[in-house]
Amino acid sequence: MTSRIVFFHQNFCSNSTVLRTWTACQSCSISAFISCPSGFRRSPGTSTKDCKYYIRTYTLKIPINGCSFECYKEEELKTCCPGFWGPDCIECPEEAARPCSSRGVCSDGLGGNGTCTCQVGFAGTACEDCEANRYGPSCSSVCSCVHGLCAAGVKGDGRCTCFSGYGGASCDKELPECASLSCQQNSRCMEEALTGRLVCRCLPGYQQTAAQCVSVNPCLQQVCHVHATCVHSGPDQHLCACNHGYSGDGRVCMAVDPCQNKHGGCSTESTRCLILATLPVPLSLVSLSWLSNLVCGLQSPCPHLSCAVRLLLVLTRSPVHLVLSLTCPNPHLS
Numbered sequence: 001m002t003s004r005i006v007f008f009h010q011n012f013c014s015n016s017t018v019l020r021t022w023t024a025c026q027s028c029s030i031s032a033f034i035s036c037p038s039g040f041r042r043s044p045g046t047s048t049k050d051c052k053y054y055i056r057t058y059t060l061k062i063p064i065n066g067c068s069f070e071c072y073k074e075e076e077l078k079t080c081c082p083g084f085w086g087p088d089c090i091e092c093p094e095e096a097a098r099p100c101s102s103r104g105v106c107s108d109g110l111g112g113n114g115t116c117t118c119q120v121g122f123a124g125t126a127c128e129d130c131e132a133n134r135y136g137p138s139c140s141s142v143c144s145c146v147h148g149l150c151a152a153g154v155k156g157d158g159r160c161t162c163f164s165g166y167g168g169a170s171c172d173k174e175l176p177e178c179a180s181l182s183c184q185q186n187s188r189c190m191e192e193a194l195t196g197r198l199v200c201r202c203l204p205g206y207q208q209t210a211a212q213c214v215s216v217n218p219c220l221q222q223v224c225h226v227h228a229t230c231v232h233s234g235p236d237q238h239l240c241a242c243n244h245g246y247s248g249d250g251r252v253c254m255a256v257d258p259c260q261n262k263h264g265g266c267s268t269e270s271t272r273c274l275i276l277a278t279l280p281v282p283l284s285l286v287s288l289s290w291l292s293n294l295v296c297g298l299q300s301p302c303p304h305l306s307c308a309v310r311l312l313l314v315l316t317r318s319p320v321h322l323v324l325s326l327t328c329p330n331p332h333l334s
Helices: 176-180 288-296 307-312
Strands: 012-022 048-056 061-068 070-080 104-106 116-118 148-150 160-162 187-191 198-202 206-209 212-215 228-234 237-242 246-248 253-255 271-278 321-327
Touching: 198 206, 237 246
Parallel strands: none
Antiparallel strands: 012 070, 048 061, 104 116, 148 160, 187 198, 206 212, 228 237, 246 253, 271 321
16 A cells, blocks of 8 residues: 655645444344444434334245434545645645636646646736737737737737837838838837837847847846746747756746656655655755754654664655655555
């Protein structure tokens, strides 16, 4: 039998339920001596004389009035608190108090997978942004740029930055006079909003530095999650990728629980996968005495193993978690 114990995730809640059953109908003279099924207790004041039991003869089945009583048992079912998911009850994207940025529904509970189903218009691991070509706090507005780039996203206002030779609020107005205007590299011909005259300005994704238009690097502005790597992929373009040990879209990165994925690589027949801690420092800086105190302070699922042996059974290490695999014969697991 396999079981999992997580010592440092305190996100479990309990739901109590009451199971009820009735004893078999018996003669009222002996009914008081009939016991409830194992684990059940007799419900006070629930005896009834309305039942019937039968006596069989060779040819007859004779009904006789009898007595029965109700039995009950309280069961406490362990489950994840709202906003937590999986066997280890990990926090949903963003945070349990406002999962999915309050813009979607998290697949929570013991059987959940922690993914967000976003409301219409929203996207991202934690529904933190708008779908492509949408903008505004509610992501309900749709960009209208025909020949240009839209200021999209939750913080965007939908304004269009037109490509060279186009103007107008939606970049749908051709500017044929631009053909006679020679603009420098990485710049474009555009119409000034106030004067209507044609001028050269840097292309979208570039900014004026001295006499040149230089590519903007958004990675300098910490646009990705703290546990993600930002790659400058073009003028004002970037890619966010979660670091090893984390998952997400790069703007939201969540620590991967090694025990959630295929039992942490441990045998499901004879092993418990335990997350001992989220490491505050790299594993190389963790002292042997700290590790020893942590491991040996746990209640061992394998009573016959000494502390020293348990310490040697630390198998899997990641930048985020310290994972302990305890292996012992099946009868020792509960």
